[in-house]
Amino acid sequence: MAQQNNKNAQEPDLNQLRKVRREKLANLQAEGNNPFEIMKYDQTHHSQEIKDNYDELEGKEVSIAGRIMAKRVMGKASFCNVQDLQGNIQSYVARDSIGEEEYKAFKKMDIGDIVGLKGEVFTTKMGEISIHASSVVLLSKSLQILPEKFHGLTNTDLRYRQRYVDLIMNPEAKETFVKRSQILSSIRRYLDGQGFMEVETPMLVANAGGAAARPFETHFNALGEDLKLRISLELYLKRLIVGGMERVYEIGRVFRNEGLDTRHNPEFTLMELYQAYTDYHGMMDLTENMYRHVAQEVLGTTQIVYNGIEMDLGKPFERITMVDAVKKYAGIDWNEVHTEEEAKALAKEKHIEFEDRHKKGDILNLFFEEFVEEHLVQPTFVMDHPVEISPLTKKKPENPDYVERFEFFMNGWEMANAYSELNDPIDQRERFKAQEELLAQGDDEANTTDEDFLNALEIGMPPTGGIGFGIDRMCMLLTDAAAIRDVLLFPTMKSLPSDK
Template sequence: MNNEGQISQEELSELLKVRREKLEKLQSEGKDPFQKVKYPVDTHTNEIVERYSEYEGKEVAIAGRLMAKRVMGKASFANIQDRNGRMQLYVSRNDIGEESYADFKKYDIGDIIGVKGTVFTTKMGEISVHATEVVLLSKSLQILPEKFHGLKDQELRYRQRYMDLIVNPEVKEVFFKRSAIIREIRNFLDEKGFLEVETPVLQTIPGGAAARPFITHHNALDIDMYCRIALELPLKRLIVGGFERVYEIGRVFRNEGVSIRHNPEFTLMELYQAYTDYNGMMDITESMFRTVADRVNGKMTVNYGGHEIDLEKPFTRISMVDAVKKYSGVDFDSIKSTEEAKAVAKEKGVQFEDRHEKGDILSLFFEEFVEENLIQPTFVIDYPVEISPLSKRKADKPEYTERFELFIVGREYANAYSELNDPIDQKKRFEHQEALREAGDDEANMIDDDFVCALEYGMPPTGGLGVGIDRFVMLLTESVSIRDVILFPTMKPLQ
């Protein structure tokens, strides 16, 4: 369709009215397309193109959406679009019959049709199907735009993803690749002996992350419940139970802002492995990113944000203290107190709150001076204990923990640590987090007494890892916004 993007609202209303009148006429003639229940599809368009030598001269049955039509008297050309591509159709009155051809000429762009015919190549060299049957399977009552462009239409693409997928085939490829990425993550972990499990989405205590939860209410039990903000604590309970290697891929929910990096519900993968530590988690993270990229993209390099990212080279490893020293000039190892840290923060113009301690301020320095500089894959290790309530302390520097985050092009892609398995220390850290909540930090952890009880039964030394699937998909598909890799991103309702 060429001109409908510029038609007036009055003209659009008339075109929509005509489509409904066509449907009513079909129904009055006993040809209601919505009464069709199935069609014997045996081939997809990409199969015909990719294996033309096998299909040439053979009859096929395909189905899809009518995307273009050029009527030329007794014969016409049309384009059909199915799940995997497009195919030209040659439709002749002599081949499908006078009545069927008359019906075909009335079909609208966007209608769903079924076609039987023989595969051939036109004089212009285009692979096509010479139709012997064309059947209307569903009537489109809306009008497809020719294409989307501009900011306003970008918003519409997210709101009406079904329209986006019809008009922009390249969008469909992103989501095919997303599915492949998740499949290869599963394959990678299954090959290493991990067991995939499912844990509750509704929880009485949200834990495993510093995030504001969504709150709901269970009527029968008359209790408030929370949509999970992480997968961590139930999975670690399974480690206590003896599973040793477990993982889950699932939706989590955080009641926070929306941006090109954040969506209130997103897909997270968490894994836990007994008898290893955060060094083992770095090894498995590096191997997984490299393996999945190679299996899905056929290469270990990605062009993202104007940078050539090399996943094949060993990932850099640097402590948070050393990274902050490198990019800000401040050595937190030489800072001995919170008061001294706050004084340095004021000097450097780093904003902080009264409740912040030395470790919190180190983290603020990292965000301010370091993150944007981490372009190639980098493990930032040894986070302060103040911001790592579930991580094991470093034996030689107990104010820091055996924790890392993976950064690529200034963005965090993974968070992992040697899991804290000391129930006494865990209880104290929960109590500290509870005090922060009472002081106004609604992202601080709540006390989970049952989890502490689980640790009291004994949890082996364990490494844990969380990877944001959506960001990983963004990286491997070179997508700018998280909305480009989530089929139905969260949107503010139209007024």
């Protein structure tokens, strides 16, 4: 109750401060100095650029633009800190340097206001690189109150809902998204250097296939048709391989109607790539080389630390089959499990929940999820999955119960999923038929038959390796971010009553 009373006591103060800011704006507008009518400002430098090139810029005039984050008014001279894209820089603002009227206007400016500031670069007696202002122009008036600077924006929910404030108040948030951009650029440079071509495929689709996930559904009024948001990039990219584009990739949003947690958001960034005339071994080599390249280029090292755990991208990544992994961590040799009944009996013995529709291969995967995943901290390729859980993958010729597939793990997380792609249209039709049966049994994540994709396979698709990367999880690991929402600028949030 005391906290509530304290909160209520503070609210009128905030309301009064907002009222004062609106009055300041009204006065400026009445005087013909409406900051919102200013169209542009000639910005010559940014804060860090000035600090990094001080020897060259000392005594020279620069123009910066940004947000006032601190201000100390001391009679005829004042100091302020201006924050821009690169950081912040101090400015010395004196009445005798900018003129009496402009200084009077500066003193009325508030924390959060956006200004343009021109002046000479110098160093204060305390050794701080600063700008001696000759002009300060108000470019935009802030009508809201920023969080108190010493505590920043600490409310996690509010940080995600008001990312624009988070970016202003928390430099580490901005740095995360700068690194995310660098990661994406580095991926593109690597793939472009390997001869891949970036493409774009539809987000609105009639058949949302290529993954085991529940799609979002919508209606297209103009055609009177129900459509879905894509859950994967796979089937359209394979059509391009059929068309002769031998190396293609796409980085884009996909949408899955599933829950929210630290590693899942219903819309997220997926990268898929397909390469003709290679297999899943080629995808392993590409993955290992690409991760190593990106870490070195963005972080300057292949040794990364996530939540205090060290992971080494410089060493060869471990490669282990799913059967061997289950034997290693669960103590069960799946080669000795010959029937579905034996598999289900083992599951009951180990208290693993399963459904009646689950077959032997499904049970193996449940054992893997229960006993193995958490141990896969260092970069690891888990290979050769059961055919039951891999409807788009080539079977292993020597053992058709398994397929040429791998999942890439780090920190106990699945980071990528790859196949030697199934290019047999007759086999693919049978796999789709099996998926349709699962759908009829209540599996709302099963695929439906895509006749146009089958037609493309009948035209002929070469042997192909393909892989899908979770870009957000990769960004989490490389930026040491605790949750997926920390690497998504605007994560999905439950609407507040005021939003509806």
